[in-house]
Amino acid sequence: MKQEPLKIPQATTKRLPLYYRFIQNFSNAGKKRVSSQELSEAMKIDSATIRRDFSHFGALGKKGYGYDVQHLLAFFRQTLDQDEETNVALIGVGSLGTAFLKYNFHKNHNTRIVVAFDTSATEDGMMLSDIPVFEPSKLEEKIQEYGIELVILTVPSRAAQEVTDRLMTTSVKGILNFTPVRLTVPDSIRVHTIDLSVELQTLIYFIKQDEETFTHNS
Template sequence: MKQEPLKIPQATSKRLPLYYRFIQNFSNAGKKRVSSQELSEAMKIDSATIRRDFSHFGALGKKGYGYEVQHLLEFFRQTLDQDEETNVALIGVGSLGTAFLKYNFHKNHNTRIVVAFDTSATEDGTMMSNIPVFEPTKLEEKIQQYGIELVILTVPSRAAQEVTDRLIKTSVKGILNFTPVRLTVPDSIRIHTIDLSVELQTLIYSIKKDEETFTLRS
């Protein structure tokens, strides 16, 4: 009988890369064992949340003993496929897109931008931060050539859905969307939207609520 895949809450899934990063820090510091409380203090996440997250994956540690750092490191490396590199395409090389190209992800992660697309590119392609940038007309051709499954989308809002409609017909399985547009895609494609203006407004609201709470307590 085929085993059903684990159903991990989305909030937990978003924290997995953070766990991996902080566990790497403990490993680099020579730490052999770590408790949920130590992770909590380092990550600023409630220890009960950490234990609940870890419980979705079975017995990763022992009560009263904690977690073996190397065991956790290997577990999250495999869970996050850290040993397998993923090629990423960037679509839209404006201010934000240029910052992504300069940073690139392979320095610290298993993902790397290998190709980009922008209307400013020349017919034969342009090199930016050692990454080839092509005209949008070559989108489908180059996505196939580079074996792209993940895309970072930083195009103007008016072009977001049009570009996405083209991506739907390719091998792309995931889109990290930095436009404020709520994109329409089939169930076969995952989308994570990061709207910077909404994130800032949420932060401002949280700050004001904290100030109100502090004033009431004073």
């Protein structure tokens, strides 16, 4: 009988890469075991939240002992498919896109940008930060050629849905959307939107709330 996949809360899922990163740090520092309190202090996440997150995956630690660092490292590597590299395409090489190309992700993660698209590209393509950049007209062709399933979208807002419509005809399964546009996609494609202006406004709101709370309690 096929085992049902674990139903993990979305908030927990978003923290998994962070756990993996900090556990790597503990491993690199030579730590053999770590407590939820030590993770809490390093990550600035409540220890009860960490224990609750870990509980979704069964017994990852032992009471009075904590967590074995190498066991956690192997667990999260497998859970996050860190041993399998994922090729990513970048669409839109403006200021933000250029920053992505210069950073690239494979230095610290299992993902790497292998191809990019921009209207500024020459007919035969060009190289930026050792990444080939092609005209948008070659989008479908190159996505197939490079076996792309994940895309970072940093195009102007007016072009976002049009580009997404073209991606629907390809093998792409996920879009990391850095435009403010709420993209319309089929259920077969997952979209994560990061709207920087909304994030900034949210941060400003919380800062003001903190200031009001501090003033009220003073």
